[in-house]
Amino acid sequence: MASTDLSTILPRVIIVSRRCVRKNKFVDFVGEYHLDLIVRYGAVPVIVPRVAGVHRLLDSFEPIHGVLLCEGEDIDPIHYDVDSATALTDEELEEVLHAHASDTAVDSEKDSIELQLAKLCLARGVPCLGICRGSQVLNVACGGTLYRDVGKELRHSVEHINYENYDGHRHAVEVMEGTPLSEWFGGEEEIMVNSYHHQGVKRLAERFVPMAFAKDGLVEGFYDPAVYDPAEGKFIMGLQFHPERMRVNGSDEFDYPGCPRAYQSFVKAVTAYQKKVNSSVNPMVAKPKMDQEMEKKRRLIVRCFSIAKNLYDLRHDGSVEAVSNRSDLEAGAEFLESNTALSLQQEKRLKQMGATVRNSNSYLQNLKRIQEREAMARKVVGKMSMEQISELISFYRMMGQVCSEVLERKLVAS
Incomplete structure (x- = not known):
């Protein structure tokens, strides 16, 4: 199948x-x-480049059936409320800047693009999965807040990032019963996860x-939970x-079978959302109401195609619906001439119906010649005798057999 069809x-x-x-x-x-993982489970990843002005061009990336928000730099604190009572001092912020130099640079353009996409998802019900920074973007878009630095503000004993063992570092998390995460990880109460962040959710939306x-x-x-049902998009x-x-060092094997299921469920929701959107714009699902004049034209075109079908499927016994004059086909011809942007599927369907009415005059002439x-x-x-008719039938049977044999030899030779 061509890539254009897949898209x-x-x-x-x-x-x-x-x-x-x-x-x-x-x-x-x-x-x-x-x-x-997006491709594995049946969706097409469309990458929005992080370049200036893209946040004003997101309409050009439609249709959007799902949004994946993933890693990046710190989110600018102007997008969420910072608790002044626990705010970091200038000295502490300077220490954070030096400790996490690769992540603390603010990317305003990426913030603008992703916050806009997150709000689009929330407004339309588009499936959205946030990973790492993406989860923070999603929380901020819904009115939540973040820790500027979990080490400084939580005074934690958990190491959430280890630059010397970047991919291998793990720490324990407690999984809440009855949640999708618990389902994916087989009801495990505790799992060991990787960790590459120094910020995190402070107040959950x-x-x-x-x-x-x-x-x-x-x-x-x-x-x-109010909008979690992958089968319903x-x-x-x-x-x-x-x-x-979360993979075994040096291989593509996951730490847990549940690791890829977040993506599997996400793409399942994306696929269901696409079907729902497509059905809502399908004219066969929601037919517009027609006034008497439109209904009259519709019936005229339907009759035209019915006549055209009979012309297309001319039977040898001459049982063709009578056509009083060329005007019986003009409505269909006018319809096809005025709808030059028909889809391939529509064109195919019309051909199957025998809608060859663009050349209605030649069909009428051909019908007249046949008659x-x-x-x-x-x-x-x-005027022929019975013996002559019998000989004529035998002759045409023989000619039919000879033509079939000669045609078969020519096809094999070609």
Whole structure:
């Protein structure tokens, strides 16, 4: 199947790239594990580049069937309320800046793009999965707040990031019973997750319910139970850890079978959402009401196509619906001429119906010739004797067999 066909069939998941500097130039990228899992479960990842002004062009990325918010730099605190009572001092912020230099740079453009996408999902009910920074974006978009630095503000004993063992580092989280996370991980009460962050959810937005907590009380996963039903296209969830990267060192084997299920359920919701959207715009589902004049035209066109079908399927016995004049076909011809932007499926359907009315005049002439020849043949055969008619039938049977054999040899030779 051509790629153009696939793009109209598979649901589209929007992902915003992350920007870094490589060889003195900006490079935009998205982690391959995200893309692999989106494709594996049947969706098409559409990458929105993190370039200036893209937040004003998001309409150009429609249709949007799902949004994956993933890793990146710290979210600018201007987007959420900072508790002045626990706010970090300038000295502490300077220490955080030096300790997490690769993550503390604020990317205002990425903030704008992703917050806009998150709000679009919330407004339309588009499935949304937030991973790491993405979960923080989702929480902020819904009115929640963040810790500027969990180490400084929580005074925790849990190590949430280890630069010396970046991919191998794990810490325990308690999984809440009855949540999707518990279901994916087979009812495990505690799992070991990876951790690449120094910020995190401080006040969880009211619409969300926690799914997992670290030992220091930090929320590691949340979802909105009011809009969680993947089979119905409902999915709003945030995970602070990276299930796509929780793999055995040196292999593609996951730490737990439940790791890829977040993506599997997400894509299931995305697919269901796409079907729901497509059915809502399908004219066969919601037919517009027609006034008497439109109904009259519709019936005229239907009759036209019925006549055209009979013309298309001319029977040898001459049982063709009578056509009084060319005007019986003009309505269909006018319809086809005025609808030049018909889809391939519509064109195919019309051809199957025998809607060849664009050349209605030639069909009428052809019908007239056939009727004249048939009348002449009946007249000639009527004057022949029974023996002559029997010999004529035998001759045409023989000619039919000879033509079939010669045609078969020519086809084989070609």
